[in-house]
Amino acid sequence: MFDLDTLRVIWWALLGILLIAFAVTDGYDFGTAALLRVLGRDADERHVLLETVEPTWEGNQVWFVLGGGASFAAWPMLYAVSFSGMYLAIALVLLAFILRPVGFNFRGKIEHTRWQDLWDWVLVASGVTVPLLTGVAFGNLFLGVPFRFDDDLRMSWHGSFFELLHPFALLAGLVSLSMLLTHGAAWVALKADQSIAARAARIARWTCLAWAVLYVGAGIWLAYGIPGYAIASEVVPGGPSNPLFKQVATGSSWFASYMRHPWFWAAPVAAFAGALVLQWQVAKQRVSGFLGSSLMVIGTILSAGFALFPFLLPSSIDPRSSLTVWDASSSRSTLLLMLGATAVFLPLIVLYTSWVFKVMRGRVTLEHVRGTHRSY
Amino acid sequence: MIIDSDVVTLSRLQFALTALYHFLFVPLTLGLIWILAIMESVYVMTGREVWKRMTQFWGVLFGINFAMGVATGITMEFQFGMNWAYYAHYVGDVFGTPLAIEGLMAFFLEGTLIGVFFMGWTRISPVKHLLVTWFLALATSLSALWILVANAWMQNPIGSAFNPETMRMEVTSFAEVFFNPVAQAKFVHTVSAGYVLGSMFVLSISAWYLLRGRNVDFAKRSMTVAASFGLAAALSVVVLGDESGYAVSENQKMKMAAIEAMWETEPAPASFTVFGIPDVQNRTTHYALQVPWVMGLIGTRSIDKPIPGINNLVEDTKGKIDNGIRAYDAMLVLREDRNNAQAKEILAAHDKDLGYALLLKHFVEDPRKATPEDIQKAADSTIPNVPVLFWSFRIMVACGFYFIALFGYSFWLASRRRLDRNRWYLRVALCSLPLPWLAAELGWIVAEYGRQPWAIEGILPTSLGVSSVSAGQVWTSLAGFVLFYTALAVVDAVLMLKFARKGPDGLGLWPVVKRDPSLRPALED
Numbered sequence: 090m091f092d093l094d095t096l097r098v099i100w101w102a103l104l105g106i107l108l109i110a111f112a113v114t115d116g117y118d119f120g121t122a123a124l125l126r127v128l129g130r131d132a133d134e135r136h137v138l139l140e141t142v143e144p145t146w147e148g149n150q151v152w153f154v155l156g157g158g159a160s161f162a163a164w165p166m167l168y169a170v171s172f173s174g175m176y177l178a179i180a181l182v183l184l185a186f187i188l189r190p191v192g193f194n195f196r197g198k199i200e201h202t203r204w205q206d207l208w209d210w211v212l213v214a215s216g217v218t219v220p221l222l223t224g225v226a227f228g229n230l231f232l233g234v235p236f237r238f239d240d241d242l243r244m245s246w247h248g249s250f251f252e253l254l255h256p257f258a259l260l261a262g263l264v265s266l267s268m269l270l271t272h273g274a275a276w277v278a279l280k281a282d283q284s285i286a287a288r289a290a291r292i293a294r295w296t297c298l299a300w301a302v303l304y305v306g307a308g309i310w311l312a313y314g315i316p317g318y319a320i321a322s323e324v325v326p327g328g329p330s331n332p333l334f335k336q337v338a339t340g341s342s343w344f345a346s347y348m349r350h351p352w353f354w355a356a357p358v359a360a361f362a363g364a365l366v367l368q369w370q371v372a373k374q375r376v377s378g379f380l381g382s383s384l385m386v387i388g389t390i391l392s393a394g395f396a397l398f399p400f401l402l403p404s405s406i407d408p409r410s411s412l413t414v415w416d417a418s419s420s421r422s423t424l425l426l427m428l429g430a431t432a433v434f435l436p437l438i439v440l441y442t443s444w445v446f447k448v449m450r451g452r453v454t455l456e457h458v459r460g461t462h463r464s465y
Numbered sequence: 466m467i468i469d470s471d472v473v474t475l476s477r478l479q480f481a482l483t484a485l486y487h488f489l490f491v492p493l494t495l496g497l498i499w500i501l502a503i504m505e506s507v508y509v510m511t512g513r514e515v516w517k518r519m520t521q522f523w524g525v526l527f528g529i530n531f532a533m534g535v536a537t538g539i540t541m542e543f544q545f546g547m548n549w550a551y552y553a554h555y556v557g558d559v560f561g562t563p564l565a566i567e568g569l570m571a572f573f574l575e576g577t578l579i580g581v582f583f584m585g586w587t588r589i590s591p592v593k594h595l596l597v598t599w600f601l602a603l604a605t606s607l608s609a610l611w612i613l614v615a616n617a618w619m620q621n622p623i624g625s626a627f628n629p630e631t632m633r634m635e636v637t638s639f640a641e642v643f644f645n646p647v648a649q650a651k652f653v654h655t656v657s658a659g660y661v662l663g664s665m666f667v668l669s670i671s672a673w674y675l676l677r678g679r680n681v682d683f684a685k686r687s688m689t690v691a692a693s694f695g696l697a698a699a700l701s702v703v704v705l706g707d708e709s710g711y712a713v714s715e716n717q718k719m720k721m722a723a724i725e726a727m728w729e730t731e732p733a734p735a736s737f738t739v740f741g742i743p744d745v746q747n748r749t750t751h752y753a754l755q756v757p758w759v760m761g762l763i764g765t766r767s768i769d770k771p772i773p774g775i776n777n778l779v780e781d782t783k784g785k786i787d788n789g790i791r792a793y794d795a796m797l798v799l800r801e802d803r804n805n806a807q808a809k810e811i812l813a814a815h816d817k818d819l820g821y822a823l824l825l826k827h828f829v830e831d832p833r834k835a836t837p838e839d840i841q842k843a844a845d846s847t848i849p850n851v852p853v854l855f856w857s858f859r860i861m862v863a864c865g866f867y868f869i870a871l872f873g874y875s876f877w878l879a880s881r882r883r884l885d886r887n888r889w890y891l892r893v894a895l896c897s898l899p900l901p902w903l904a905a906e907l908g909w910i911v912a913e914y915g916r917q918p919w920a921i922e923g924i925l926p927t928s929l930g931v932s933s934v935s936a937g938q939v940w941t942s943l944a945g946f947v948l949f950y951t952a953l954a955v956v957d958a959v960l961m962l963k964f965a966r967k968g969p970d971g972l973g974l975w976p977v978v979k980r981d982p983s984l985r986p987a988l989e990d
Contacts (some may be wrong), residue, residue: 148577148584158565165557172546173932
């Protein structure tokens with residue numbers, strides 16, 4: 090019942106689910122960190138902001154680590170080509186991921202303004218870098234990236250870091266950044282002292298508006314300015330994982346898959362619905378506003394993934410080297426075993442993560458942080 | 466495709482530096498969390514506040530270290546893709562799975578519960594909090610298990626086969642990969658080393674408090690836990706040494722022979738060279754001081770199995786290279802003609818030696834055109850750096866025996882309640898603090914540097930595993946790592962010292978009582 094082609098689609102979906110889980114959970118940590126010096130006007134307010142994310146950011150980040158591990162295991166070529174090709178961009182993302190854990194932990198360990206300011210800005214920088222560069226990377230997927238395989242399936246890359254900063258990719262980066270700033274602000278509106286929450290809600294409504302404009306702009310650009318890719322040879326969904334066995338044509342539209350599967354339109358519709366819920370609910374500082382921004386995040390990521398399907402990583406200089414769902418996966422045994430492991434452990438993860446969120450529920454007030462010594 | 470040898474050197478250097486750096490923090494996390502779990506268990510069972518305070522105080526130091534471990538661990542995951550892209554493609558089907566399962570089964574639990582450990586003391590009941598600590602401890606050791614399953618496959622790549630259509634290794638049996646005997650030996654050895662390190666950490670810092678006459682009862686209790694746990698761990702790390710896994714495969718045999726600087730096969734049971742000066746040029750060991758039988762017992766757990774010497778292993782390698790060339794040739798035929806039955810048959814017969822043909826690529830563009838000299842050079846290249854392995858191993862083992870002695874003596878003192886009577890002992894305990902780190906890093910060098918020239922033993926030479934990045938890019942990232950890792954090391958050390966100095970009394974976890982350290986201690990409680 091689990092043929093290779095079925096497993097490939099399942100693992101494409103699981104990769105998307107991991108990415109979405111990362112964006113929905115750790116996304117608010119990044120958004121909150123990015124807004125730390127905007128929303129937190131004094132030391133106590135920043136203390137409140139950090140304490141809203143401190144108990145859970147580390148677990149949230151594991152979605153990313155797991156996404157990396159899962160792509161290594163299930164889509165090894167995707168992992169190899171993207172991480173080595175976009176070397177310096179990935180190195181910057183890595184730096185943000187290195188400085189974040191120590192930033193959260195070390196900041197409060199010394200009671201000194203300059204020390205805490207330093208780590209504040211480190212956290213702000215990592216909160217901006219990761220959403221921005223992740224978006225830029227996604228934008229580049231639509232443009233195609235300059236790599237090709239030789240007969241040993243050794244990949245060579247023919248571009249530089251600055252070539253990744255194509256205007257469309259930058260636009261995609263801004264879509265991602267505005268989306269996660271909104272999500273972070275919605276989180277703060279839900280979790281922080283009401284004086285800060287009110288300001289966060291106002292910011293969320295503005296960044297959400299910015300997201301809507303940028304997202305629509307990116308969609309129009311994608312429809313009219315960027316050629317899509319399509320498999321030109323016979324599609325063999327259960328064939329061997331060797332990209333060179335196929336032919337690829339460019340020039341079609343990235344919206345072609347939306348025409349083939351009209352239900353894909355549900356993704357952008359969900360994103361806008363989420364944005365509307367956020368606009369309407371976020372000032373009430375209840376969970377509904379946060380659910381709105383979550384839906385916005387889910388819809389945005391799905392809409393990009395759907396447009397690319399079945400492509401994972403198109404190649405601009407040698408289209409047949411492009412990685413697709415049908416020729417870049419692991420073997421059937423690996424996909425099947427990993428699916429089994431996921432089926433057992435993912436529900437457990439959801440279970441204990443929910444428990445932790447329940448234990449740590451409630452608003453972090455200014456009164457609370459003034460009255461307690463930092464425990465982290 | 467020409468591979469830039471600078472990229473290979475720089476990528477190896479970067480991987481070694483970042484792995485050794487990461488491994489400064491991992492063993493402390495592995496060991497200290499169990500000590501926290503023991504302390505908190507005593508608190509929950511007896512209800513005595515002091516044990517909660519102990520858990521909280523050592524927990525602060527644990528937290529600083531844990532953050533560093535997480536931060537530097539992400540680097541490792543990124544690096545396989547960034548710097549070792551061909552490796553990632555070539556073995557991701559097998560090697561990626563244990564890493565992903567580590568995330569699913571262990572790291573997720575760790576990452577999720579760590580916040581509750583620090584911020585949940587007042588939010589959940591003591592029993593629930595204890596459960597959180599126990600799950601954290603379990604998760605860290607499980608994490609080590611899966612990482613070592615992946616690593617063991619690099620040392621002893623079973624349960625997999627080459628697929629010419631996808632140009633990579635694919636799994637044939639996950640049971641073999643997961644139950645790799647090398648993985649089991651490595652797991653016990655590595656986590657035990659972590660437990661020793663965690664125990665030494667608590668023992669040394671507590672000894673410092675006793676020398677200063679601070680936190681006396683707090684420190685003695687901590688030392689008692691550390692001495693008991695440390696003694697068990699030190700016995701385990703030496704007796705169940707990683708060497709038990711060395712007999713199972715060819716490269717592991719080469720590693721063992723190199724560790725012993727054993728050039729010729731000795732009749733069983735082989736003797737152990739306690740001291741000697743390995744001479745790589747003349748392939749001999751000068752001034753060798755040997756203890757009969759011991760090596761045979763360590764290496765084969767028997768008295769009748771011989772341990773092959775380096776020269777014999779090199780001769781065996783030449784035969785493998787010949788087979789590898791046949792497999793390589795068949796692979797190229799299959800690339801032109803996917804269904805060539807004869808080529809498929811040849812490849813199936815020799816695919817386990819395919820990697821030996823790849824080894825030739827360092828010396829000749831096309832392995833099929835290798836001369837006997839090329840083959841000799843490739844065979845010789847399978848000898849790792851003998852003097853480095855020889856000495857690293859001996860220093861590590863000496864440390865191991867020293868740990869048994871120190872923890873044994875500590876345990877005896879603790880059971881007689883005399884931990885604070887002997888200032889010389891306390892000074893020695895304090896000064897021993899760096900030794901478990903030294904031993905752990907040397908252990909990594911023996912295991913991983915000793916695996917060279919292979920990334921995956923017999924399958925993929927390290928030099929072929931690199932990405933198609935430029936030397937300039939790797940220089941940039943390497944410079945960044947040196948810069949940021951140095952800064953973080955300084956910050957980490959400053960914070961560790963600051964909180965260790967502050968101590969439980971300075972943090973308000975323990976009453977400030979300055980006792981004259983030269984006086985006889987007060988009665989035990």
